[in-house]
Amino acid sequence: xxxxxxxxxxxxxxxxxxxxxxxxxxxxxxxxxxxxxxxxxxxxxxxxxxxxxxxxxxxxxxxxxxxxxxxxxxxxxxxxxxxxxxxxxxxxxxxxxxxxxxxxxxxxxxxxxxxxxxxxxxxxxxxxxxxxxxxxxxxxxxxxxxxxxxxxxxxxxxxxxxxxxxxxxxxxxxxxxxxxxxxxxxxxxxxxxxxxxxxxxxxxxxxxxxxxxxxxxxxxxxxxxxxxxxxxxxxxxxxxxxxxxxxxxxxxxxxxxxxxxxxxxxxxxxxxxxxxxxxxxxxxxxxxxxxxxxxxxxxxxxxxxxxxxxxxxxxxx
Amino acid sequence: xxxxxxxxxxxxxxxxxxxxxxxxxxxxxxxxxxxxxxxxxxxxxxxxxxxxxxxxxxxxxxxxxxxxxxxxxxxxxxxxxxxxxxxxxxxxxxxxxxxxxxxxxxxxxxxxxxxxxxxxxxxxxxxxxxxxxxxxxxxxxxxxxxxxxxxxxxxxxxxxxxxxxxxxxxxxxxxxxxxxxxxxxxxxxxxxxxxxxxxxxxxxxxxxxxxxxxxxxxxxxxxxxxxxxxxxxxxxxxxxxxxxxxxxxxxxxxxxxxxxxxxxxxxxxxxxxx
Ligand SMILES: Cc1cc2nc3c(=O)[nH]c(=O)nc-3n(C[C@H](O)[C@H](O)[C@H](O)COP(=O)(O)OP(=O)(O)OC[C@H]3O[C@@H](n4cnc5c(N)ncnc54)[C@H](O)[C@@H]3O)c2cc1C
Ligand SMILES: Nc1ncnc2c1ncn2[C@@H]1O[C@H](COP(=O)(O)O)[C@@H](O)[C@H]1O
Numbered sequence: 101x102x103x104x105x106x107x108x109x110x111x112x113x114x115x116x117x118x119x120x121x122x123x124x125x126x127x128x129x130x131x132x133x134x135x136x137x138x139x140x141x142x143x144x145x146x147x148x149x150x151x152x153x154x155x156x157x158x159x160x161x162x163x164x165x166x167x168x169x170x171x172x173x174x175x176x177x178x179x180x181x182x183x184x185x186x187x188x189x190x191x192x193x194x195x196x197x198x199x200x201x202x203x204x205x206x207x208x209x210x211x212x213x214x215x216x217x218x219x220x221x222x223x224x225x226x227x228x229x230x231x232x233x234x235x236x237x238x239x240x241x242x243x244x245x246x247x248x249x250x251x252x253x254x255x256x257x258x259x260x261x262x263x264x265x266x267x268x269x270x271x272x273x274x275x276x277x278x279x280x281x282x283x284x285x286x287x288x289x290x291x292x293x294x295x296x297x298x299x300x301x302x303x304x305x306x307x308x309x310x311x312x313x314x315x316x317x318x319x320x321x322x323x324x325x326x327x328x329x330x331x332x333x334x335x336x337x338x339x340x341x342x343x344x345x346x347x348x349x350x351x352x353x354x355x356x357x358x359x360x361x362x363x364x365x366x367x368x369x370x371x372x373x374x375x376x377x378x379x380x381x382x383x384x385x386x387x388x389x390x391x392x393x394x395x396x397x398x399x400x401x402x403x404x405x406x407x408x409x410x411x412x413x414x415x416x417x
Numbered sequence: 418x419x420x421x422x423x424x425x426x427x428x429x430x431x432x433x434x435x436x437x438x439x440x441x442x443x444x445x446x447x448x449x450x451x452x453x454x455x456x457x458x459x460x461x462x463x464x465x466x467x468x469x470x471x472x473x474x475x476x477x478x479x480x481x482x483x484x485x486x487x488x489x490x491x492x493x494x495x496x497x498x499x500x501x502x503x504x505x506x507x508x509x510x511x512x513x514x515x516x517x518x519x520x521x522x523x524x525x526x527x528x529x530x531x532x533x534x535x536x537x538x539x540x541x542x543x544x545x546x547x548x549x550x551x552x553x554x555x556x557x558x559x560x561x562x563x564x565x566x567x568x569x570x571x572x573x574x575x576x577x578x579x580x581x582x583x584x585x586x587x588x589x590x591x592x593x594x595x596x597x598x599x600x601x602x603x604x605x606x607x608x609x610x611x612x613x614x615x616x617x618x619x620x621x622x623x624x625x626x627x628x629x630x631x632x633x634x635x636x637x638x639x640x641x642x643x644x645x646x647x648x649x650x651x652x653x654x655x656x657x658x659x660x661x662x663x664x665x666x667x668x669x670x671x672x673x674x675x676x677x678x679x680x681x682x683x684x685x686x687x688x689x690x691x
Contacts, residue, residue, distance in 0.1 A: 111593070168589065168598060169561060169571055193592050194557075194574055201558030202565040204527055210652020211527065213556045223656060228555075236657040277570035278600040281586070286594035295592065299689060323689065331610070341576070341611065342594050347552065348467065348610045350592070356689050367466075370555070377687060378667075379680065390669055395683045399672025407677020412690060415681060 102186040103155075104130040105179060107172070107199065108148070109191040113140020115147045117296035118191035118250035123151035125218060125248070127258060130186050133157060134262070135179065137164035137172055152258040155265060163269045163276065169195060170275035173202045175267060180207060180243050187222055192247040192351075193295065200247040209242030214351075216252040216374075231374040250295045251353050286340035292326045294343065299356045302328030302345055302372070303338075306361020306382060306401055310338040315405040316360055322412055328352065328372075330362045346371035361401045364389025381405065428583070429485030430543040430602070432475045434510065435533055435563070436468040436492045438501040439553040464501045467548030469508070469615040470608050474578060475546050476509045477613065482580075487511050489540060493521060493532050499631075506626035507618035513629065514540065518636040523648025526554065530562035532646060535639040537567065542603060544585070549574050549607040560607035570600030576611040 104126040109116045126132040134153040136144060141158050148156050157179060163171040176188060176199070188203065190196040192214050204211035217225030223238045224246060239245070294300060301323060303316030313333060320327045328345040329338070345352055347370040357375035362368060364380075364387055372378070373392060380393040381404050390396050397404050441461040472490065479486045490505040492498050493516040502513040516536050524532065537545065545567070550557040564571035572578075575587035576595065586599045590609055618626075636643060644650055670679070684690045 168596070169573075170565070173565070194590065195592075197557050198561035198571075198573060201526065201530075201556070201562045202571075204652065205530060205562045205565045209527075210525070211558065212653055213558060227661070232661055234659050234661050235655055237653050237655045239652060240654050241652040274568040278572055278598050278604070281597040281599050283591070283596045284594045293593070323684075324691075335611075340594070341590065342592065347550065347555075356684075356687070370552075377689075379683070380669075381676075381680070385669070385671075390667070392664060393667040393669060394664075395680065396667055396669035397672050397676040397680055398669065399676045404672055404676045404680065408680050409677075411678045411681035412684075415685060415690070 102130045103133045103183050105185040105188045106132060106134050107190040108134050108136045109193055109196060110144060113143025115144060120151055120255035121253060122189050122191060122248055124255045126189060127152045149262055150257045150259055152260045153262040154260060156262045157265050157267045159267045159269055161269060163271050166280055167276045167278060169198045169202060171269055171271040172199050173206055174271045174275050175269050176203050177206045187244045190247050192249045197247050200245045204245045207242050209245050210239035211245040212237060212239060213247040215246050215248045227374050286342045294326045294328060294350045294352055297326030297354050299323050299325035300328045300352050300354045301325045301358045303333060303360045304330035304362030305332035313338040319405055322409060330368050359389055362389055363387045430482060431487050431541045432544045433489045433491050433540060433542045434471050434475045435547045436490050436505055437465045437551050438462045438494050438498045439465045439551055462497060464504050465548055465551045467550055470610055470612055471546045471548050472505050472508050472510060473613045473615040474608050491536060503626055506629045507622040508616055509622060511629060513631045515633045517633060520636050520643050520647050524646050525651040525653055526556050526558050527652050528646045528650050530559055530566050532641055533563055534566035535641040536634060539639060544602060545605045547607045549609050560605055564605040570604040572598055572600055572604050573607040575606055575608050
């Protein structure tokens with residue numbers, strides 16, 4: 101059975117939900133070779149075994165952390181050369197997408213980004229033009245490189261006892277030209293990460309101010325959801341930029357997306373349009389986001405959300 | 418925001434901005450039944466929104482650097498892409514290069530980065546600035562691919578660019594915040610919309626644009642291998658495209674005082690509340 105190379109996306113060894121989904125899919129496609137860069141392998145080991153990795157390539161040193169994208173590409177390219185996998189899978193994060201793109205250039209391969217499905221012949225499903233068109237495409241040159249959108253299928257464990265292989269990165273001089281001086285986390289507290297969340301509650305300018313935005317945070321916490329925001333909110337500094345959903349923010353496709361006081365500009369829709377169920381609360385019936393809503397309340401967020409929270413409390417007692 | 422320091426060491430720079438013409442984002446997009454490619458003739462074509470921010474950043478850099486610093490815009494695309502290049506000239510770019518050739522039709526992102534890299538071999542550059550994403554392809558990969566091809570520093574997804582002499586520092590947007598990333602020129606930079614507020618071309622700019630150098634390049638002039646370009650040279654192929662079923666109309670109602678309670682009932686019925 102040929103190998104499937106999976107680049108693991110994680111925070112200090114805690115695998116993202118996207119990584120678990122990739123491992124699940126990779127088991128259907130071949131023998132799973134996970135590639136782990138950065139610190140935290142001790143934390144990651146149990147999850148890699150639980151989700152069925154046959155081999156774990158543990159990349160030594162901090163080159164892949166100190167220099168964005170390029171050294172990781174070097175590691176993957178060397179592994180492709182040595183092991184001729186059937187396909188390379190990465191999670192379609194900001195960094196993952198760029199790794200996929202550069203790797204395809206280095207290997208002379210084709211690359212597919214934002215796959216939401218992959219069949220046994222490596223034909224990928226993609227949703228384009230805001231989900232209005234479904235495309236099936238495949239890589240026709242070289243080792244296929246595929247960046248997969250999180251939340252595209254469920255993750256399921258299938259325990260294994262992985263063999264661990266250490267890898268010494270040997271980045272080229274041109275791979276270490278850009279250096280990370282500092283990393284700053286802006287995402288708030290213990291809430292789930294946007295990309296991983298099953299439920300996202302997002303707020304817009306209609307909340308009025310940072311205190312008003314607190315209603316969105318309260319609802320998110322009640323539902324165990326991630327908090328999202330429109331650009332109007334991140335520009336105003338009511339919530340960190342990392343939470344921006346949309347064309348130039350994060351693209352999410354949770355089971356439930358609740359939008360409060362967001363008008364639904366095309367740039368916002370680009371990031372949430374493929375959510376499975378969409379709920380909209382807006383005081384203007386003409387707000388374009390209602391066009392996408394499965395359930396909508398035309399009303400003032402400052403009365404509707406507190407009433408919703410009170411009702412949820414009442415139902416749970 | 419752009420900050421420039423260290424006045425003594427301010428050598429003039431050559432900045433090239435890669436811009437793309439895309440269908441208007443509000444227009445309905447569809448694939449041509451014939452070859453499953455984006456029907457570009459059906460929609461109005463505009464300058465990719467984020468590329469306006471890239472042009473703006475280059476102009477601010479030029480203004481603060483002063484002297485001989487140049488801004489050239491480069492675009493690959495069919496004949497009507499010339500309009501988009503003119504728009505960037507009217508914003509204030511000093512020269513335009515249009516890469517146009519029948520052999521480019523159907524080129525994918527890998528091929529686009531190859532063609533742009535070949536074209537960049539014909540112009541000196543210290544910094545190449547791009548948008549971080551095109552609204553039609555939405556792949557967000559061309560800037561990283563271009564850095565790979567050129568073998569220069571990749572400083573992408575910048576929400577802030579600071580230039581000090583020949584050292585460039587950016588705030589790179591990450592999935593949970595940002596990273597401060599630094600490199601020496603030359604570099605490939607891509608920008609997100611938080612970076613600045615693009616200017617509108619004024620009448621003077623529109624008139625001046627008509628007199629600016631405008632170079633048209635064909636594939637033979639940049640020494641690009643045709644086999645890596647066009648539909649035949651693409652690394653991927655679309656095997657099937659179907660229209661997604663239209664979303665069924667939602668249940669939208671006015672808040673008559675029961676809105677919150679009805680919303681709670683909806684969430685419970687759908688199993689979203691535990
Ligand atoms: C290059 C570019 C990239 C962009 N990228 C993004 C992006 O990634 N993400 C993004 O979100 N935007 C993006 N934008 C901005 C986008 O165009 C919109 O400006 C933005 O999404 C508007 O945010 P909003 O819906 O919160 O604000 P508004 O459009 O001002 O809407 C506020 C809404 O709140 C409603 N409202 C007001 N008061 C209340 C109340 N009391 N209760 C209930 N509802 C109320 C109003 O009816 C209105 O519909 C981008 C723009 C550009 C040019
Ligand atoms: N045909 C093109 N000509 C010039 N620049 C391009 C072209 N295609 C993409 N780009 C640049 O690459 C950026 C990212 O595009 P993409 O990777 O397609 O999302 C765009 O914002 C442009 O700056």
